[in-house]
Amino acid sequence: MPIIDLANPTRFLAFSGRALPWLWGIAVIGLAVGLYWALFVVPPDFRQGDTVRIMFIHVPFAWLSMACYGVMAIAALGTLVWRHPLADVLQKSAAPIGAAFTFLALLTGALWGRPTWGTYWIWDARLTSVLILFLIYLGLIALWRAVEDPSKAARAVSILTLVGTVNLPIIKFSVDWWNTLHQPASVFRLDGPTIHPSMLWPLLIMAAAMSVLFAALLLMAMRNEIYRRRVRAMQIVAAGG
Numbered sequence: 001m002p003i004i005d006l007a008n009p010t011r012f013l014a015f016s017g018r019a020l021p022w023l024w025g026i027a028v029i030g031l032a033v034g035l036y037w038a039l040f041v042v043p044p045d046f047r048q049g050d051t052v053r054i055m056f057i058h059v060p061f062a063w064l065s066m067a068c069y070g071v072m073a074i075a076a077l078g079t080l081v082w083r084h085p086l087a088d089v090l091q092k093s094a095a096p097i098g099a100a101f102t103f104l105a106l107l108t109g110a111l112w113g114r115p116t117w118g119t120y121w122i123w124d125a126r127l128t129s130v131l132i133l134f135l136i137y138l139g140l141i142a143l144w145r146a147v148e149d150p151s152k153a154a155r156a157v158s159i160l161t162l163v164g165t166v167n168l169p170i171i172k173f174s175v176d177w178w179n180t181l182h183q184p185a186s187v188f189r190l191d192g193p194t195i196h197p198s199m200l201w202p203l204l205i206m207a208a209a210m211s212v213l214f215a216a217l218l219l220m221a222m223r224n225e226i227y228r229r230r231v232r233a234m235q236i237v238a239a240g241g
Contacts, residue, residue, distance in 0.1 A: 008085075009086065009089075009226050012086060013223060013226060016222070016223055020216060020219055020220065023213075023216035023219070024216050026209070027210075027216055029209075030205060030206075030209025030212060031209045033205060033209075034202050034205040034206035034209050035056070035206070037202035037205065038206065039053060041198075042056075042199055048115070048116060051112065051115045054111055054112040055199075056202060057104075057108055057206065058108035058109055059206075059207070060203075060206050060210040061105035061108060061210070062130070063207060064098075064101045064207075064210055064211065065098060065102035065105050065130065066133070066168055066171060066172070067211070068094055068097060068098035068101060069161075069165070070165075070168065071090070071094055071218075072091050072094050072095065072098065072140075072161050073161055073162060073164075075088070075158075076091060076158035076162050077158075078090075079091065079154050079155065079158040080158045080162075086226075088150070088154035088158070089222050089225050090218070091140075091154070091161065092144050092154075092225055093218055093221035093222045093224075094218055095137055095140045095141050096141060096221070097214065097218060097221065099134060099138060099141065102130065102134040102137060103134060105130060106134060109127065109130075117181055124180045124181050124182055125170075125174035125178040125180045126171065126174045127182065129167060129170045129174050132167055133164075133168075133171060136160075136164040136167065139160065140157055140161060143157050143160060144157055150229070
């Protein structure tokens, strides 16, 4: 099926209905393999001991918190420029998921930071910029609920989403631009990863599994939003009749 066909809500519902069981299956298997590897196979770190195992859920949450916002930014362009009929559905559906992933990244980071840095929180450049990302997500969710007209809400959210993208490079490069406690990039580097393969592979498996989980959650949320809009449209027609 060409991607353009998914612009039709009915075809999207049919496609997502077929894809969801596969996505859930892949996500569950991937998470099971990744967690087992991370918890029982990976040896303790010579400095952090077993505390380092938090990395295998913290890092994917952090990556996906940014990736989700990137998807929303593309959808915002789809709303403002291409007038894609499902772009605003994607934005509205993705915002709560992105907020949840960002919150979990902050929470697991705090739990990791306490034994590593001696504190749950510090106004570090990376931590602060991720907190700002979380607040942006909450602001987008609030804006969706504050504006009753879906089309006006979609345009307002799209503009705010695109403005908020300035925070993504700040999060990514904050460890390079400022002196921070947070460690620099250790996976996506021009000179290659600095993590030992025994930790790198389960981390990548966890990241891939959580990405599939994100896709499954997003498709489910989009389906629910489409159904909600259909119900609302029928209620308006019934009230007018």
